[in-house]
Amino acid sequence: MNIVSDTGKYFLLMKRVFVLPDRSYMFFRQFPKELEKLGLQSLPIVIIISVFIGAIMTIQTKLNTENPLLPTYSTGLVTRDTLLLEFSSTIMCLILAGKVGSNIASEIGTMRITEQIDALEIMGVNSANYLILPKIVAFVVMMPFLVIFSMAVGLIGGYCVGVFTDVITTADYLIGIQYAFIPFYVFYSIIKSLAFAFIISSVAAFYGYYAYGGALDVGKASTNAVVNGSILILFFNLLITNLMLN
Amino acid sequence: MIEVKDIYKSFDGNQVLKNVSVIFETGKTNMIIGASGSGKTVLMKSIIGLYRVDTGRIEYDNRNLPDMRMSEIRILRREVGMLFQGSALFDSLNVLENVIYPLEMFSSNSKEEMIERAYFCLKRVNLEEKSFHLAPSEISGGMQKRVAIARAIALQPKYLFCDEPNSGLDPITSLIIDQLIHEITYEFDITTIINSHDMNSVMEIGENIIFIEKGEKVWQGNKDDIFHVENKDLNDFVFASELYKKVKTTNQ
Numbered sequence: 001m002n003i004v005s006d007t008g009k010y011f012l013l014m015k016r017v018f019v020l021p022d023r024s025y026m027f028f029r030q031f032p033k034e035l036e037k038l039g040l041q042s043l044p045i046v047i048i049i050s051v052f053i054g055a056i057m058t059i060q061t062k063l064n065t066e067n068p069l070l071p072t073y074s075t076g077l078v079t080r081d082t083l084l085l086e087f088s089s090t091i092m093c094l095i096l097a098g099k100v101g102s103n104i105a106s107e108i109g110t111m112r113i114t115e116q117i118d119a120l121e122i123m124g125v126n127s128a129n130y131l132i133l134p135k136i137v138a139f140v141v142m143m144p145f146l147v148i149f150s151m152a153v154g155l156i157g158g159y160c161v162g163v164f165t166d167v168i169t170t171a172d173y174l175i176g177i178q179y180a181f182i183p184f185y186v187f188y189s190i191i192k193s194l195a196f197a198f199i200i201s202s203v204a205a206f207y208g209y210y211a212y213g214g215a216l217d218v219g220k221a222s223t224n225a226v227v228n229g230s231i232l233i234l235f236f237n238l239l240i241t242n243l244m245l246n
Numbered sequence: 247m248i249e250v251k252d253i254y255k256s257f258d259g260n261q262v263l264k265n266v267s268v269i270f271e272t273g274k275t276n277m278i279i280g281a282s283g284s285g286k287t288v289l290m291k292s293i294i295g296l297y298r299v300d301t302g303r304i305e306y307d308n309r310n311l312p313d314m315r316m317s318e319i320r321i322l323r324r325e326v327g328m329l330f331q332g333s334a335l336f337d338s339l340n341v342l343e344n345v346i347y348p349l350e351m352f353s354s355n356s357k358e359e360m361i362e363r364a365y366f367c368l369k370r371v372n373l374e375e376k377s378f379h380l381a382p383s384e385i386s387g388g389m390q391k392r393v394a395i396a397r398a399i400a401l402q403p404k405y406l407f408c409d410e411p412n413s414g415l416d417p418i419t420s421l422i423i424d425q426l427i428h429e430i431t432y433e434f435d436i437t438t439i440i441n442s443h444d445m446n447s448v449m450e451i452g453e454n455i456i457f458i459e460k461g462e463k464v465w466q467g468n469k470d471d472i473f474h475v476e477n478k479d480l481n482d483f484v485f486a487s488e489l490y491k492k493v494k495t496t497n498q
């Protein structure tokens with residue numbers, strides 16, 4: 001019952017969000033700030049996690065496939081495809097759902113409980129459009145860059161394993177990551193991540209916008225944003241994968 | 247003039263407002279008083295349309311708000327200013343930018359004219375220029391209220407709503423804020439509605455007072471009648487402080 005009415009409320013909110021801004025320069029003033037806050041400031045965590053996962057995945061793959069029948073380049077190939085297909089889009093977005101989702105939900109939730117949203121409404125501003133649209137657009141625009149960055153840095157992480165350990169040679173690794181490369185995988189990953197970026201930012205904005213009560217309720221809104229955002233990401237991952245790779 | 251007729255409002259089956267009818271007059275400080283949780287804020291937010299009422303009419307000089315579409319309400323709101331219980335200044339903007347904000351959104355003035363208007367409003371509420379570039383979190387509660395008043399009057403509203411303008415303020419600052427609202431109401435001929443549970447404010451500026459109890463209007467009158475009412479709830483409210491008990495006994 002709650003799911004049905006919440007879904008309805010979500011779509012009604014989106015209807016108010018996706019209209020032309022009253023004052024377009026207000027949008028363009030807010031937009032670069034959001035690009036920085038949601039996109040650029042996510043870069044450090046994307047880099048750190050990608051480089052480590054890339055390295056660990058290379059080691060794990062190598063150690064778990066010690067079979068003389070497998071070609072030596074297989075480790076690089078598996079690492080590359082895992083990064084391209086799942087890690088840099090889905091797993092990265094699950095992590096960003098935590099960072100960006102809680103950020104958006106708590107920011108908008110705080111504005112709600114301190115009546116700043118009411119103040120906007122009283123002035124005759126479409127608060128949903130003014131507050132939420134720049135965030136969604138900025139995050140969706142930044143997402144492909146984050147994904148490609150994550151892929152590149154992840155591959156570098158794997159390369160470092162070749163350089164600093166003797167688990168695998170860099171030559172084998174480099175052949176592996178170039179072997180049978182399918183450019184469509186990158187495209188597929190970016191399409192998925194665009195959908196996830198939309199889910200993360202809009203779901204978080206929804207929970208923040210309808211927060212009611214005090215500081216504790218802002219915390220709850222931000223938890224709900226992260227949990228439900230993550231579940232939706234997994235669900236849409238399945239759906240899009242079925243559509244695009246089957 | 248704002249005329250409210252038979253409004254009802256509930257949240258998920260919890261009936262908060264019951265059959266409230268009242269007329270708020272232009273150029274007067276109209277007050278809504280009542281205990282905490284009696285529904286003052288809900289009544290005020292319903293009148294402005296932040297909450298949609300279940301039934302009833304709310305007429306702004308003969309324009310009925312519940313009949314309006316969202317786009318029409320938004321246009322009406324440009325004639326409305328509101329001072330919120332917690333000031334509700336935008337944290338991401340400084341004092342001056344907070345006051346300029348509504349001007350940027352809705353006036354076609356040049357940048358210089360907007361700044362001039364913002365300066366005028368901020369000076370009108372007696373704020374000093376050195377605080378204009380501070381963030382809301384860097385100024386005191388009393389100053390935040392003044393900035394909020396300045397922001398509310400920036401677009402020269404015809405209707406001004408104040409939700410507990412002096413909650414959290416010391417008695418002297420409260421008095422200053424009350425008088426400021428009163429002066430502004432006269433000066434610009436505004437229909438002002440003030441929520442309060444402070445008897446001092448009532449005695450200071452209450453011209454048309456309604457008392458609500460559990461979401462129902464129990465009494466309406468002015469500050470001279472309020473001491474001679476035979477309603478228990480209202481009496482408890484009015485004579486909660488020793489001072490007003492004394493006022494009553496000396497009057498008799």
Ligand SMILES: Nc1ncnc2c1ncn2[C@@H]1O[C@H](COP(=O)(O)OP(=O)(O)OP(=O)(O)O)[C@@H](O)[C@H]1O
Nearest residue numbers: 212257262280281282283284285286287288289443
């Ligand atoms: N958005 C809401 N959803 C559900 N219930 C609400 C909502 N807003 C207010 N209420 C309920 O309405 C009742 C009246 O609340 P209201 O805030 O109007 O009181 P008040 O008279 O302004 O009190 P105070 O003087 O403390 O500000 C309360 O019982 C509150 O729980």
Ligand SMILES: [Mg+2]
Nearest residue numbers: 286287331409
């Ligand atoms: Mg209140």
